[in-house]
Amino acid sequence: MFATATRNFVEEVDPGGLLIPVRSLNDVITLLTVVVRQKRFWFWQKPKHLPTDFTLNDILTGDTITPGVIETDFIKYNGTYGDNIQGTMDANFIHSNVNMEGKESSKLQSSFGSLKKDEVDVRKLLQDSKNRVLDMSHCLIQQTRKNRQVFSIVKERIVTCQPCCVIEEVQQTGQCAGTLSLCGPNSPKLSLKDNGSLSKDSNVTMEIPTNTTLAYALIELEVKHDGRYELCLMSNTKGGFEVDSPAGLQSVTDLASVLKNPEISRLRQELDGLRAHFQRLATLPSSIKSSLLQVITAVLEDRTALGALQSTLDRMLLDKNADVADVPLAHKENIQTVLDVLAESDKGSEESATVLSAVHLVTSALDELTTDCLAALRLCCSADVLKILDLLVKSITASEESPASGADPAALTEDILSSIEHLLASSKVTLRNDGDALRTEINHNPGNRPLIMCIALRGLYSLAHCL
Structure with a gap:
């Protein structure tokens, strides 16, 4: 429910943009949270982002960075999504017939109310990141580097301002009717009739607390051998770990651009x-x-x-x-x-x-x-x-x-x-x-x-x- 609600929200307010929907309420996402971009199997797939339990400060050497935070009102959002499906089937045989009918309606209501946007002051973050070094021995960096994945940090998030809820309502009904007739020179005249029906209703409400992150945007990091890093400020600049040869570094970033405009x-x-x-x-x-x-x-x-x-x-x-x-x-x-x-x-x-x-x-x-x-x-x-x-x-x-x-x-x-x-x-x-x-x-x-x-x-x- 929550993942569907946040995905619908992002599709409405930022289609094709930079916002990434939060998939689970268990994902605790704050500014500067480290997010790993996972390598996908097919080049045309959107990147899969995995929030971690660490922030940029957890993998830095030396003093912590205190980001400047810009807080603004975003929008007031209430969305209702639903569909209705209806189908029938009739089958007629020599001595029998079957009739089936099914209906399903579903509705997902997301009442997020007023939302705010928290943003990192990127200019200050850029200044604070000068000459800073990541702890390359940190287990998260070791595991991410081994799999040639990409580090990102959260630069912006959309947050709830008050308790809100997501409500899902599903109604399913079905009916089945059939008759079977046996008759012939050596069989008695026999007719069987059967009617059945099935109905299922569900109504689930999920209460979402204040200050829950619904979506976020990232800045990727380009990490050098010695732990120095650069922020990838442009959308066409991709991050990754420096490798032994230029060709290797290029292979991390070229996959997404193989087929941008296919003829x-x-x-x-x-x-x-x-x-x-x-x-x-x-x-x-x-x-x-x-x-x-x-x-x-x-x-x-x-x-x-x-x-x-x-x-x-x-x-x-x-x-x-x-x-x-x-x-x-x-x-x-x-x-x-x-x-x-x-x-x-x-x-x-x-x-x-x-x-x-x-x-x-x-x-x-x-x-x-x-x-x-x-x-x-x-x-x-x-x-x-x-x-x-x-x-x-x-x-x-x-x-x-x-x-x-x-x-x-x-x-x-x-x-x-x-x-x-x-x-x-x-x-x-x-x-x-x-x-x-x-x-x-x-x-x-x-x-x-x-x-x-x-x-x-x-x-x-x-x-x-x-x-």
Whole structure:
């Protein structure tokens, strides 16, 4: 709840900016808190920031630094986010029929009230940092340097001014009705009817105390061999630890700039390079693909669940640790299902792309999407709609503008078509409905957004169909 609320807040007040949402109430973040930028698996992923229990003063030699603090009023914020999902299914057989109907509505209300912004006086911090040296023997520096990660310090934070709350309301209802009739020359006339219903309501309120950090911004540090450091004041200047060769230092910072403005040919090239991962998913047995698609669709409903799954897969790729002890109880069942499927699928496999890496690729792309995009995508996870979305992906990567052949807009409901349009627009892709065909066009300066969306859609399609 809290992580979803802070992410929604940042998406509203600073989209594409420098603010980073706080993920947990356990993260105690003050000015000059040391935050580690973790190396990611895919170059297009946003950096993952891990707040530590230390401040800049804890890893400095000599006297402590007393930062100048500028405190200003920020905004008054109250946000309500919700969606409604409704679906029906009718199946008719020779002697039986089944009717199922389901409805779900959810609402997340974030009442943060008046907020303030605390900022470090960067000019004073710059002056105080002259000729200062970090303690290179400190365990945090040793561990971070070993993994070639990057140090940052908190320069700004958005803080609550009074007690506030986050409220989540979920309502789920379902009905199932069926009849079975047996009749024939050698059987008695028999008719069975069954009706069932299920309802589930939840209402959770989280009280948030005064002076809780909701979001923060960072300054990265460029650290020399001898412990001297420089503040990276410009957004295009990246931090890191000095290494033995200039090429090594460059490798820490170049990853994010590999594909800032991909053209169509480069987008197609990147997707072709990931073909083995999509093929690995598509060739799985139908039962396994169905289980994976069902779990992934389920976690799209909850940003926290998706984050928990992503963190678990990160650990597995790093150290093969599949322990779910730290996973919140509400998400353990879904995540354990994925782990069981991965253990069985990759057993004795000699494929260059494992199921683990393929699933991690897809969930990494999903984790980069905004909350409203995930809600739109959740409505599009049926096999028929995913097929149309894959046709649109092929249209996006076409060398020349062409309609998405086979994507008939008349086959889509108005709600689904609106969801697809929103999904593409948020990824800097324009969808045009010409009446009998759908066309796509990448907007100017799209960044990595079209690539991320295409990976997510191609991955889900691979689980629903054979490539």
